[in-house]
Amino acid sequence: MRQSSLEVLNVGCQLAVECHGKLGAIVIESDVSADELIRLASLCHYIILVQDRINPFEEDLYIRDLVSVCRQYKPNVFLLSATLFGKSIAPAIAVQLQVGLTADCTELRMDSSALIQIRPALGGELLAEIKTLNNHIQMATVASGGVQAAPPQAFLHTGTQLFKVDTAISRIELTDWRKAELSATPEHSEIVVGVGRGIKYENEFLAIRKFAQDIGASIGFTRAVIDESWADERNLIGQTGKSIKPRIYFAFGISGAIHHITGIRGAQYIIAVNTDREAPIFKYAHYGIVAEPLQFITDISKHLAAQREPSPAADG
Template structure:
């Protein structure tokens, strides 16, 4: 769906609701500002906790601080960081209503979508994530990390710097401008821990960091840290598994 059309559809029924929520993914971030602007209300982005019907918590400064925000607007338009909330069952009793479709815009046309096929778990839903940084020197070393990930049935991630260098695809990127993840186990190999990347992994249950620089910032958030060369560790784990 096109964000312009979905926002128009939402606005058709918005007057009947006090809260309008979108997931804080690329699509929600495209559609929600349009809804908020048309309703002339402030949007509250990436909430991680509901305090009350008009008060919410959200990260600021790339997750370095948590702001408590209260909205006095009659309609609350929110994007939700889904990794901050535990999944719930599907036994709810909410009713589903059909509404009339609005006429779509002619200014934006959907041309197509390219889906990346992978046998690995999806990055944002995986229980184990292995991520490689600039400590891995080239695509061949990333390929060795991928082999380790496959043995652990893990998803593969990386940092923006690695993506920008062309050593990994965009859909691997974790961080403030990538994907926010919350796996049971995150293993960072050769990742220094820029604040933008840390913002994407802070919700992981266990964080393991491997870096040969003992001063690397990622050790400040890691549950377990190992000062070592990332490739040495990858190859030793390969022989053990």
């Protein structure tokens, strides 16, 4: 089961407790193993198992099944993860159900039966609190990496609801596909190295990438770096990308715009390296270093190398 699914389950658990409601999970049969169903049974009041075999690329069939389940069971709140797949199907589901949708929520809570949906707004300058009024289903997507995964056990499982749908043929024709070579992603890494607009030269960029490899870190980028085509959007950190919660986050050449800060609030320690001593990132950093990135990397690499070398006493 994907981490993003567990995160949504955790949010659902918390909301169900707040409103004294019940938590259900919709499972497409082709997406889950027997062991995962057993785990779900310890987390949910109900499991709605859709008996349908769907190719992962047939989004229209996922939309059809989820819309059908919502129409039959009429949940008060319906959540999806704000992954690329979730973001792709959520708007279509909302349109067919004729309900509102709040995307990329970083926090959700219940006010009686009303869902309070909190997400960054105005380029991340503020957090908006949203209520979906007069809707029979309150629908939102949960920012991936922004919350904790579900606890080991939240509710006692009280029954499996089996929902059957007729077999249908997708209107999507798959003509070709290829498997991407994915590197470590920042949202689930203990150490993350971030690269921002202040890194202007290729030698700096390569040095930072090697530094990340040497310390076993994944690497992420601000929107400015993505726009320069230096990096893949899958590793974008911030309001429109991934929210991360590493133990250590190195911020190289990152100014500290609020839409990036939104994505790194969960970091235990933020270490900022920037030549501009007035950069806003220093207001959020636990440790701030005013220095050239290459000089910092050289110095810290020497220090780490010295730490690894055995002392003369140990050799004797």
